[in-house]
Amino acid sequence: MSVAEQTTGAGTQGSTFGSLQMRQVSRWYGKTAALTDLDLELAHGEFVALLGPSGCGKSTALACLAGLQPLTTGSIWRDGKRIDSLPADKRGFGMVFQSYALFPHLTVARNVEFGLSMRKVPRAERRRRAQAALDLVQLADHAGKLPSQLSGGQQQRVAIARALAIDPEIVLMDEPLSNLDAALRIEMRTEIKRLYQERELSVLYVTHDQEEALSLATRLVVLRGGRLEQSGTPEQVYTQPASAYVAGFMGYRNMISARVEQVESDPRRVCVVAGDLWLQGTADPAAGLRAGSEVMVAIRPEDIVPGRAGVNDVPALAEVVEYHGRELAVRARTERGVVLHFRTEKPVAAGARVTLGAPEERVLVFPAEGRAEVPDDAHG
Amino acid sequence: MTTADIAAGPPPRTRRERPTLTAVITWVAAGCFVAVILGVLASVVVQSFATTWRGGWWPAGLTATWYGRAWSSTxxxxxxxxxxxxxxxxxxxxxxxxxxxxxxxxxxxxxxxxxxxxxxxxxxxxxxxxxxxxxxxxxxxxxxxxxxxxxxxxxxxxxxxxxxxxxxxxxxxxxxxxxxxxxxxxxxxxxxxxxxxxxxxxxxxxxxxxxxxxxxxxxxxxxxxxxxxxxxxxxxxxxxxxxxxxxxxxxxxxxxxxxxxxxxxxxxxxxxxxxxxxxxxxxxxx
The missing domain is CATH 1.10.3720.10 (MetI-like)
Structure with a gap:
């Protein structure tokens, strides 16, 4: 039995897939490393989001997995079988691309049938399954159209239908929503989650959007410079980022350079100073902070409370107030120039004096690293 | 223009735009160019049907035999x-x-x-x-x-x-x-x-x-x-x-x-x- 038949067979039964693993995978372009010793696992039924700014290697990881790029070192395993030497057309993954990558010369129906006709599925069944996939993404009425006659959102739904038509056990998605406008992106995000739940898929999803990753994934993997930075449930990564880099990516908008004043008897508790800001914060004891260490303090805008909180109080001047409907987003500055972003539901006017505080378990202290390494959304 | 037309709304613009000088020159030049090419082509076609053609606007007589000869002899x-x-x-x-x-x-x-x-x-x-x-x-x-x-x-x-x-x-x-x-x-x-x-x-x-x-x-x-x-x-x-x-x-x-x-x-x-x-x-x- 050839490999092709094995993959095709597996692709049509469902539920035989246990886990997919990348072990110590590296990928070099000339002398630069896009991926370094990456270990990644996707278990049956998981929705894993690979998160990071552009250039962090997340798309390379997906391309290696799909067989579109060779590995420099390492291996890829599927249920104990090594698959990294299989060509892309024998791996049997469903895939959704950032640019949709529909075949422009084929109708919507033929696009969706493509994977099935490559697998030599008889015509009648091919039609039936393509129709079912199009029903799933609510595009049955457009089967006879060409991709160029559809809107961006519709094209991406066709791309998803094409990936689902082959009944794949694993679906790879490479920033599928980044070419859509904001409203459509949220709608399609819900749609992807619905399909994931209904079809019991296993999904590996690449994105640079933390909101997308948090809302979709059952597990989050943050990459940095081709290496794994943190892996965990969305809640773990969101509330306990492992580094200033991850925190910067997870919506900790206040990233303040500071110095450790004192480490308390409980090594989790540290006191740091930045200008006129004296903060009681929380640190990982493993970080080995001591008095005098340069650190980065991360606080989410929603964790800063205006009005006397009793801890970490500091007076500040509200500079810029943005109306966000349910709440206000405010940029304030302390007397010695430390900028703080916070959110509040109470009315604050620009130019008003406020006292800001934050609970010490929400003031996260990380060892300082080069400023340049903190992700910059402008490149995302 | 009748009153009914006016009542129906603004009259349609019927006045043609006056051609600009550039347009006139372009069209005349293009016309000459096409005429010369067609003339040359026409003369070749006419000559291929001529019995003899020595000067003048039209050959002495017409015949289709040249095509037969061209086919057989050359x-x-x-x-x-x-x-x-x-x-x-x-x-x-x-x-x-x-x-x-x-x-x-x-x-x-x-x-x-x-x-x-x-x-x-x-x-x-x-x-x-x-x-x-x-x-x-x-x-x-x-x-x-x-x-x-x-x-x-x-x-x-x-x-x-x-x-x-x-x-x-x-x-x-x-x-x-x-x-x-x-x-x-x-x-x-x-x-x-x-x-x-x-x-x-x-x-x-x-x-x-x-x-x-x-x-x-x-x-x-x-x-x-x-x-x-x-x-x-x-x-x-x-x-x-x-x-x-x-x-x-x-x-x-x-x-x-x-x-x-x-x-x-x-x-x-x-x-x-x-x-x-x-x-x-x-x-x-x-």
Missing amino acids: GMSQALANTAQAGVAVVVIALLAGVPAGYLLARRAFPGRSVVMLLMLLPIILPPMTYAVQLAALMYRVGLGGSMTAVVLVNLVPTLPLVVLIMVPFVEQISPEVENAARVFGANNLRLFSRVLVPLLLPGMLAAGILVLVRTLGAFELTFFVSAADTQTLVVALFGAISDPGGVPGPLTAAMAVTYMLVAVLGLAVSLRFVTPSQAIRQRHR
């Missing part, structure tokens, strides 16, 4: 067959070699790529006369002189690079992600080529094919130096007849020229029937 049928044979062979070989070459040139980055592209341009922009003689000498040296193979080979020299250069932008237009998608969904190299690339490249291939055909039909110098009496194409035969010191009658060469024009126009018309790119795509998926 090896025209042979030349016509040669032209068709060489044309088809050159188009097929140029496409078979040029499309994959164009694909590689568009997709693979390698050192010296721009130099290769520049070298490709040379045989296209150089007048064929500059290398026709040397090329012919080479053909005779390798023992192919006068053969049909030689005619096809020398005509491939300017046309193969032409195909490559035409195909490069057509390939670049296809997103690499589309190719990746084809692979991921199970297409091996052969299927990727036949089911995705060829249909997408078809308009470019047809355009390239037509240009190659036109160029081969009209390639005089290249064919002239390597062909023998039994392998010459229509243009070469035509030149032979005109330059024959024995004095082939004028109307006879005119008849040959008209035949040549008909072949060229017919070939072009048939090709253009298929080459409208949108049509070519639409036919693929009724």
Whole structure:
């Protein structure tokens, strides 16, 4: 039995897939490393989001997995079988691309049938399954159209239908929503989650959007410079980022350079100073902070409370107030120039004096690293 | 204008715009140009039907016998067959070699790529006369002189690079992600080529094919130096007849020229029937 038949067979039964693993995978372009010793696992039924700014290697990881790029070192395993030497057309993954990558010369129906006709599925069944996939993404009425006659959102739904038509056990998605406008992106995000739940898929999803990753994934993997930075449930990564880099990516908008004043008897508790800001914060004891260490303090805008909180109080001047409907987003500055972003539901006017505080378990202290390494959304 | 018109709303603008001076000059110049070409063509056609035509506006008498003589006496049928044979062979070989070459040139980055592209341009922009003689000498040296193979080979020299250069932008237009998608969904190299690339490249291939055909039909110098009496194409035969010191009658060469024009126009018309790119795509998926 050839490999092709094995993959095709597996692709049509469902539920035989246990886990997919990348072990110590590296990928070099000339002398630069896009991926370094990456270990990644996707278990049956998981929705894993690979998160990071552009250039962090997340798309390379997906391309290696799909067989579109060779590995420099390492291996890829599927249920104990090594698959990294299989060509892309024998791996049997469903895939959704950032640019949709529909075949422009084929109708919507033929696009969706493509994977099935490559697998030599008889015509009648091919039609039936393509129709079912199009029903799933609510595009049955457009089967006879060409991709160029559809809107961006519709094209991406066709791309998803094409990936689902082959009944794949694993679906790879490479920033599928980044070419859509904001409203459509949220709608399609819900749609992807619905399909994931209904079809019991296993999904590996690449994105640079933390909101997308948090809302979709059952597990989050943050990459940095081709290496794994943190892996965990969305809640773990969101509330306990492992580094200033991850925190910067997870919506900790206040990233303040500071110095450790004192480490308390409980090594989790540290006191740091930045200008006129004296903060009681929380640190990982493993970080080995001591008095005098340069650190980065991360606080989410929603964790800063205006009005006397009793801890970490500091007076500040509200500079810029943005109306966000349910709440206000405010940029304030302390007397010695430390900028703080916070959110509040109470009315604050620009130019008003406020006292800001934050609970010490929400003031996260990380060892300082080069400023340049903190992700910059402008490149995302 | 009646009151009813006014009541119905603003009157339609009926006043024609006055043509500008530039427009007038352009149209007159274009008219002269077309008139001269049509005049020359018409004179050739008239002459091919003339019994004798010495000065004056119209020949002494009309006859259709020149076409019969051209057909029987000057090896025209042979030349016509040669032209068709060489044309088809050159188009097929140029496409078979040029499309994959164009694909590689568009997709693979390698050192010296721009130099290769520049070298490709040379045989296209150089007048064929500059290398026709040397090329012919080479053909005779390798023992192919006068053969049909030689005619096809020398005509491939300017046309193969032409195909490559035409195909490069057509390939670049296809997103690499589309190719990746084809692979991921199970297409091996052969299927990727036949089911995705060829249909997408078809308009470019047809355009390239037509240009190659036109160029081969009209390639005089290249064919002239390597062909023998039994392998010459229509243009070469035509030149032979005109330059024959024995004095082939004028109307006879005119008849040959008209035949040549008909072949060229017919070939072009048939090709253009298929080459409208949108049509070519639409036919693929009724």
